[in-house]
Amino acid sequence: MAIRIIRKATVRKLPETLADVADLLAKDGTLPGNRRRDLISSITSTARLTARQSSDIPADVSVLRDLFKTLHPAQGRISSKRLSNIRADLAAALQHTGVIPVPDPDTKPSMAWRKFLDHAPAKHQSWFLSRFVRFCSLRQIEPANVTDAVVRDFRTWLDARILTNDPKKVVKDTAVAFNAIIKRAGLDIPLLATTLSSRHLARRLDTYPASLGRHRALLETPA
Structure with missing residues:
Protein backbone atom coordinates (compact mmCIF):
# COMPACT_ATOMS: atom_id res chain seq x y z
CA MET A 1 0.00 0.00 0.00
CA ALA A 2 1.38 3.35 -0.99
CA ILE A 3 1.82 5.79 1.83
CA ARG A 4 0.96 9.37 1.05
CA ILE A 5 2.81 11.95 3.08
CA ILE A 6 0.96 15.20 3.47
CA ARG A 7 3.01 18.19 4.50
CA LYS A 8 1.31 21.19 5.97
CA ALA A 9 2.04 24.42 4.18
CA THR A 10 4.12 26.81 6.22
CA VAL A 11 2.32 30.09 6.73
CA ARG A 12 4.64 32.89 7.71
CA LYS A 13 3.17 35.22 10.28
CA LEU A 14 3.23 38.83 9.21
CA PRO A 15 5.35 41.15 11.35
CA GLU A 16 3.34 43.15 13.85
CA THR A 17 5.83 45.95 14.54
CA LEU A 18 8.71 47.63 12.76
CA ALA A 19 11.04 45.78 15.14
CA ASP A 20 9.66 42.53 13.74
CA VAL A 21 10.27 43.80 10.21
CA ALA A 22 13.88 44.65 11.10
CA ASP A 23 14.40 41.18 12.60
CA LEU A 24 13.12 39.50 9.44
CA LEU A 25 15.36 41.66 7.26
CA ALA A 26 18.40 40.94 9.42
CA LYS A 27 17.87 37.20 8.94
CA ASP A 28 17.12 37.45 5.21
CA GLY A 29 20.03 36.12 3.21
CA THR A 30 18.45 36.95 -0.14
CA LEU A 31 19.10 40.68 0.20
CA PRO A 32 22.47 42.19 -0.75
CA GLY A 33 24.24 43.52 2.32
CA ASN A 34 24.00 47.18 1.37
CA ARG A 35 20.33 46.93 0.53
CA ARG A 36 19.56 45.12 3.78
CA ARG A 37 21.35 47.85 5.74
CA ASP A 38 19.40 50.58 3.90
CA LEU A 39 16.05 48.95 4.66
CA ILE A 40 16.88 48.39 8.32
CA SER A 41 18.21 51.95 8.51
CA SER A 42 14.83 53.25 7.32
CA ILE A 43 13.23 51.58 10.34
CA THR A 44 15.84 52.99 12.71
CA SER A 45 15.39 56.44 11.20
CA THR A 46 11.60 56.27 11.45
CA ALA A 47 11.86 55.35 15.12
CA ARG A 48 14.32 58.18 15.75
CA LEU A 49 12.18 60.77 13.95
CA THR A 50 9.12 59.75 15.94
CA ALA A 51 11.01 59.50 19.24
CA ARG A 52 9.80 56.00 19.99
CA GLN A 53 11.01 52.43 19.85
CA SER A 54 10.53 50.42 16.67
CA SER A 55 8.80 47.79 18.81
CA ASP A 56 6.13 50.41 19.60
CA ILE A 57 5.39 51.24 15.95
CA PRO A 58 2.85 48.97 14.22
CA ALA A 59 3.79 47.45 10.89
CA ASP A 60 0.56 48.76 9.42
CA VAL A 61 0.44 50.83 6.25
CA SER A 62 -2.43 53.09 7.26
CA VAL A 63 -0.88 53.80 10.67
CA LEU A 64 2.52 54.56 9.15
CA ARG A 65 1.00 56.75 6.46
CA ASP A 66 -0.70 58.84 9.15
CA LEU A 67 2.51 58.88 11.15
CA PHE A 68 4.54 60.29 8.26
CA LYS A 69 1.97 63.07 7.85
CA THR A 70 3.08 64.36 11.25
CA LEU A 71 6.78 64.41 10.35
CA HIS A 72 8.70 67.36 8.98
CA PRO A 73 12.33 67.31 7.82
CA ALA A 74 13.20 70.11 10.24
CA GLN A 75 12.24 67.89 13.17
CA GLY A 76 15.07 65.51 12.42
CA ARG A 77 17.38 68.09 10.88
CA ILE A 78 17.28 66.27 7.58
CA SER A 79 16.41 67.29 4.03
CA SER A 80 13.06 66.68 2.37
CA LYS A 81 14.82 64.29 0.00
CA ARG A 82 16.21 62.29 2.92
CA LEU A 83 12.76 62.01 4.47
CA SER A 84 11.36 60.83 1.13
CA ASN A 85 14.13 58.24 0.86
CA ILE A 86 13.40 56.97 4.37
CA ARG A 87 9.75 56.56 3.50
CA ALA A 88 10.54 54.84 0.19
CA ASP A 89 12.97 52.41 1.84
CA LEU A 90 10.47 51.72 4.61
CA ALA A 91 7.84 50.88 1.98
CA ALA A 92 10.35 48.54 0.34
CA ALA A 93 11.06 46.90 3.70
CA LEU A 94 7.35 46.38 4.31
CA GLN A 95 6.89 44.93 0.85
CA HIS A 96 9.86 42.58 1.22
CA THR A 97 8.47 41.20 4.48
CA GLY A 98 4.92 40.79 3.19
CA VAL A 99 3.21 43.71 4.93
CA ILE A 100 2.68 45.48 1.61
CA PRO A 101 1.45 43.17 -1.17
CA VAL A 102 3.71 42.51 -4.13
CA PRO A 103 3.19 44.95 -7.03
CA ASP A 104 0.62 44.12 -9.66
CA PRO A 105 2.04 42.96 -12.99
CA ASP A 106 2.86 45.81 -15.33
CA THR A 107 -0.26 46.11 -17.46
CA LYS A 108 -0.76 48.32 -20.50
CA PRO A 109 -4.08 50.14 -20.83
CA SER A 110 -6.65 48.33 -22.92
CA GLY A 186 -20.42 63.37 -23.94
CA LEU A 187 -19.85 59.68 -23.28
CA ASP A 188 -22.72 57.44 -22.28
CA ILE A 189 -21.04 56.37 -19.04
CA PRO A 190 -22.46 57.00 -15.54
CA LEU A 191 -20.64 59.63 -13.52
CA LEU A 192 -18.83 58.63 -10.36
CA ALA A 193 -19.45 60.00 -6.90
CA THR A 194 -16.60 62.34 -6.02
CA THR A 195 -17.03 61.85 -2.29
CA LEU A 196 -16.94 58.24 -1.16
CA SER A 197 -16.92 56.76 2.30
CA SER A 198 -13.76 57.57 4.23
CA ARG A 199 -13.61 54.02 5.54
CA HIS A 200 -10.47 52.08 4.81
CA LEU A 201 -9.27 48.66 5.79
CA ALA A 202 -6.91 48.69 8.73
CA ARG A 203 -6.13 46.14 11.37
CA ARG A 204 -8.25 46.46 14.49
CA LEU A 205 -6.40 47.80 17.52
CA ASP A 206 -7.21 44.65 19.49
CA THR A 207 -5.13 42.60 17.03
CA TYR A 208 -1.94 44.35 18.12
CA PRO A 209 0.19 43.37 21.12
CA ALA A 210 -0.80 45.06 24.37
CA SER A 211 2.46 47.04 24.30
CA LEU A 212 1.14 48.93 21.28
CA GLY A 213 -2.03 50.09 22.98
CA ARG A 214 -0.66 53.58 23.46
CA HIS A 215 0.35 54.25 19.84
CA ARG A 216 -2.91 56.09 19.07
CA ALA A 217 -2.34 58.53 21.91
CA LEU A 218 1.20 59.12 20.71
CA LEU A 219 -0.03 59.86 17.20
CA GLU A 220 -2.52 62.37 18.55
CA THR A 221 0.04 64.14 20.74
CA PRO A 222 1.11 67.46 19.16
CA ALA A 223 4.75 67.55 18.02
Whole structure:
Protein backbone atom coordinates (compact mmCIF):
# COMPACT_ATOMS: atom_id res chain seq x y z
CA MET A 1 0.00 0.00 0.00
CA ALA A 2 1.38 3.35 -0.99
CA ILE A 3 1.82 5.79 1.83
CA ARG A 4 0.96 9.37 1.05
CA ILE A 5 2.81 11.95 3.08
CA ILE A 6 0.96 15.20 3.47
CA ARG A 7 3.01 18.19 4.50
CA LYS A 8 1.31 21.19 5.97
CA ALA A 9 2.04 24.42 4.18
CA THR A 10 4.12 26.81 6.22
CA VAL A 11 2.32 30.09 6.73
CA ARG A 12 4.64 32.89 7.71
CA LYS A 13 3.17 35.22 10.28
CA LEU A 14 3.23 38.83 9.21
CA PRO A 15 5.35 41.15 11.35
CA GLU A 16 3.34 43.15 13.85
CA THR A 17 5.83 45.95 14.54
CA LEU A 18 8.71 47.63 12.76
CA ALA A 19 11.04 45.78 15.14
CA ASP A 20 9.66 42.53 13.74
CA VAL A 21 10.27 43.80 10.21
CA ALA A 22 13.88 44.65 11.10
CA ASP A 23 14.40 41.18 12.60
CA LEU A 24 13.12 39.50 9.44
CA LEU A 25 15.36 41.66 7.26
CA ALA A 26 18.40 40.94 9.42
CA LYS A 27 17.87 37.20 8.94
CA ASP A 28 17.12 37.45 5.21
CA GLY A 29 20.03 36.12 3.21
CA THR A 30 18.45 36.95 -0.14
CA LEU A 31 19.10 40.68 0.20
CA PRO A 32 22.47 42.19 -0.75
CA GLY A 33 24.24 43.52 2.32
CA ASN A 34 24.00 47.18 1.37
CA ARG A 35 20.33 46.93 0.53
CA ARG A 36 19.56 45.12 3.78
CA ARG A 37 21.35 47.85 5.74
CA ASP A 38 19.40 50.58 3.90
CA LEU A 39 16.05 48.95 4.66
CA ILE A 40 16.88 48.39 8.32
CA SER A 41 18.21 51.95 8.51
CA SER A 42 14.83 53.25 7.32
CA ILE A 43 13.23 51.58 10.34
CA THR A 44 15.84 52.99 12.71
CA SER A 45 15.39 56.44 11.20
CA THR A 46 11.60 56.27 11.45
CA ALA A 47 11.86 55.35 15.12
CA ARG A 48 14.32 58.18 15.75
CA LEU A 49 12.18 60.77 13.95
CA THR A 50 9.12 59.75 15.94
CA ALA A 51 11.01 59.50 19.24
CA ARG A 52 9.80 56.00 19.99
CA GLN A 53 11.01 52.43 19.85
CA SER A 54 10.53 50.42 16.67
CA SER A 55 8.80 47.79 18.81
CA ASP A 56 6.13 50.41 19.60
CA ILE A 57 5.39 51.24 15.95
CA PRO A 58 2.85 48.97 14.22
CA ALA A 59 3.79 47.45 10.89
CA ASP A 60 0.56 48.76 9.42
CA VAL A 61 0.44 50.83 6.25
CA SER A 62 -2.43 53.09 7.26
CA VAL A 63 -0.88 53.80 10.67
CA LEU A 64 2.52 54.56 9.15
CA ARG A 65 1.00 56.75 6.46
CA ASP A 66 -0.70 58.84 9.15
CA LEU A 67 2.51 58.88 11.15
CA PHE A 68 4.54 60.29 8.26
CA LYS A 69 1.97 63.07 7.85
CA THR A 70 3.08 64.36 11.25
CA LEU A 71 6.78 64.41 10.35
CA HIS A 72 8.70 67.36 8.98
CA PRO A 73 12.33 67.31 7.82
CA ALA A 74 13.20 70.11 10.24
CA GLN A 75 12.24 67.89 13.17
CA GLY A 76 15.07 65.51 12.42
CA ARG A 77 17.38 68.09 10.88
CA ILE A 78 17.28 66.27 7.58
CA SER A 79 16.41 67.29 4.03
CA SER A 80 13.06 66.68 2.37
CA LYS A 81 14.82 64.29 0.00
CA ARG A 82 16.21 62.29 2.92
CA LEU A 83 12.76 62.01 4.47
CA SER A 84 11.36 60.83 1.13
CA ASN A 85 14.13 58.24 0.86
CA ILE A 86 13.40 56.97 4.37
CA ARG A 87 9.75 56.56 3.50
CA ALA A 88 10.54 54.84 0.19
CA ASP A 89 12.97 52.41 1.84
CA LEU A 90 10.47 51.72 4.61
CA ALA A 91 7.84 50.88 1.98
CA ALA A 92 10.35 48.54 0.34
CA ALA A 93 11.06 46.90 3.70
CA LEU A 94 7.35 46.38 4.31
CA GLN A 95 6.89 44.93 0.85
CA HIS A 96 9.86 42.58 1.22
CA THR A 97 8.47 41.20 4.48
CA GLY A 98 4.92 40.79 3.19
CA VAL A 99 3.21 43.71 4.93
CA ILE A 100 2.68 45.48 1.61
CA PRO A 101 1.45 43.17 -1.17
CA VAL A 102 3.71 42.51 -4.13
CA PRO A 103 3.19 44.95 -7.03
CA ASP A 104 0.62 44.12 -9.66
CA PRO A 105 2.04 42.96 -12.99
CA ASP A 106 2.86 45.81 -15.33
CA THR A 107 -0.26 46.11 -17.46
CA LYS A 108 -0.76 48.32 -20.50
CA PRO A 109 -4.08 50.14 -20.83
CA SER A 110 -6.65 48.33 -22.92
CA MET A 111 -7.78 49.78 -26.24
CA ALA A 112 -10.98 51.05 -24.63
CA TRP A 113 -8.98 52.88 -21.96
CA ARG A 114 -6.61 54.39 -24.52
CA LYS A 115 -9.56 55.74 -26.48
CA PHE A 116 -11.10 57.05 -23.26
CA LEU A 117 -7.90 58.89 -22.30
CA ASP A 118 -7.69 60.43 -25.77
CA HIS A 119 -10.69 62.53 -24.72
CA ALA A 120 -8.85 64.03 -21.74
CA PRO A 121 -8.90 67.84 -22.08
CA ALA A 122 -5.75 68.22 -19.96
CA LYS A 123 -2.64 66.13 -19.34
CA HIS A 124 -3.06 66.24 -15.58
CA GLN A 125 -6.35 64.35 -15.91
CA SER A 126 -4.63 61.50 -17.71
CA TRP A 127 -1.91 61.58 -15.06
CA PHE A 128 -4.44 61.35 -12.22
CA LEU A 129 -6.03 58.38 -13.95
CA SER A 130 -2.86 56.46 -14.87
CA ARG A 131 -2.73 54.24 -11.78
CA PHE A 132 -6.48 53.66 -11.85
CA VAL A 133 -6.34 52.75 -15.54
CA ARG A 134 -3.66 50.12 -14.86
CA PHE A 135 -5.69 48.83 -11.91
CA CYS A 136 -8.78 48.43 -14.10
CA SER A 137 -6.97 47.07 -17.15
CA LEU A 138 -5.38 44.29 -15.11
CA ARG A 139 -8.83 43.31 -13.86
CA GLN A 140 -10.38 43.66 -17.32
CA ILE A 141 -12.64 46.50 -16.22
CA GLU A 142 -13.35 48.83 -19.13
CA PRO A 143 -14.37 52.51 -18.75
CA ALA A 144 -18.04 51.70 -19.39
CA ASN A 145 -17.99 49.22 -16.50
CA VAL A 146 -16.45 51.54 -13.90
CA THR A 147 -18.75 52.08 -10.93
CA ASP A 148 -18.44 53.53 -7.45
CA ALA A 149 -17.88 49.97 -6.22
CA VAL A 150 -14.84 49.68 -8.49
CA VAL A 151 -13.50 52.95 -7.10
CA ARG A 152 -13.99 51.66 -3.55
CA ASP A 153 -11.99 48.55 -4.47
CA PHE A 154 -9.29 50.85 -5.82
CA ARG A 155 -9.30 52.75 -2.53
CA THR A 156 -8.83 49.50 -0.62
CA TRP A 157 -5.99 48.56 -2.98
CA LEU A 158 -4.29 51.91 -2.35
CA ASP A 159 -4.79 51.72 1.41
CA ALA A 160 -2.77 48.53 1.57
CA ARG A 161 0.13 49.85 -0.52
CA ILE A 162 1.03 53.51 -0.33
CA LEU A 163 2.79 55.48 2.41
CA THR A 164 2.81 58.73 0.47
CA ASN A 165 -0.38 60.28 -0.87
CA ASP A 166 -3.66 60.13 1.01
CA PRO A 167 -5.72 57.38 -0.69
CA LYS A 168 -8.89 59.40 -0.08
CA LYS A 169 -7.49 62.34 -2.07
CA VAL A 170 -6.15 60.07 -4.82
CA VAL A 171 -9.59 58.49 -5.21
CA LYS A 172 -11.33 61.87 -5.27
CA ASP A 173 -8.93 63.22 -7.92
CA THR A 174 -9.44 60.03 -9.91
CA ALA A 175 -13.23 60.38 -9.85
CA VAL A 176 -13.08 64.07 -10.76
CA ALA A 177 -10.76 63.40 -13.72
CA PHE A 178 -12.87 60.44 -14.87
CA ASN A 179 -16.05 62.53 -14.76
CA ALA A 180 -14.41 65.45 -16.58
CA ILE A 181 -13.57 63.24 -19.55
CA ILE A 182 -17.09 61.82 -19.66
CA LYS A 183 -18.63 65.30 -19.62
CA ARG A 184 -16.26 66.74 -22.22
CA ALA A 185 -16.73 63.87 -24.67
CA GLY A 186 -20.42 63.37 -23.94
CA LEU A 187 -19.85 59.68 -23.28
CA ASP A 188 -22.72 57.44 -22.28
CA ILE A 189 -21.04 56.37 -19.04
CA PRO A 190 -22.46 57.00 -15.54
CA LEU A 191 -20.64 59.63 -13.52
CA LEU A 192 -18.83 58.63 -10.36
CA ALA A 193 -19.45 60.00 -6.90
CA THR A 194 -16.60 62.34 -6.02
CA THR A 195 -17.03 61.85 -2.29
CA LEU A 196 -16.94 58.24 -1.16
CA SER A 197 -16.92 56.76 2.30
CA SER A 198 -13.76 57.57 4.23
CA ARG A 199 -13.61 54.02 5.54
CA HIS A 200 -10.47 52.08 4.81
CA LEU A 201 -9.27 48.66 5.79
CA ALA A 202 -6.91 48.69 8.73
CA ARG A 203 -6.13 46.14 11.37
CA ARG A 204 -8.25 46.46 14.49
CA LEU A 205 -6.40 47.80 17.52
CA ASP A 206 -7.21 44.65 19.49
CA THR A 207 -5.13 42.60 17.03
CA TYR A 208 -1.94 44.35 18.12
CA PRO A 209 0.19 43.37 21.12
CA ALA A 210 -0.80 45.06 24.37
CA SER A 211 2.46 47.04 24.30
CA LEU A 212 1.14 48.93 21.28
CA GLY A 213 -2.03 50.09 22.98
CA ARG A 214 -0.66 53.58 23.46
CA HIS A 215 0.35 54.25 19.84
CA ARG A 216 -2.91 56.09 19.07
CA ALA A 217 -2.34 58.53 21.91
CA LEU A 218 1.20 59.12 20.71
CA LEU A 219 -0.03 59.86 17.20
CA GLU A 220 -2.52 62.37 18.55
CA THR A 221 0.04 64.14 20.74
CA PRO A 222 1.11 67.46 19.16
CA ALA A 223 4.75 67.55 18.02
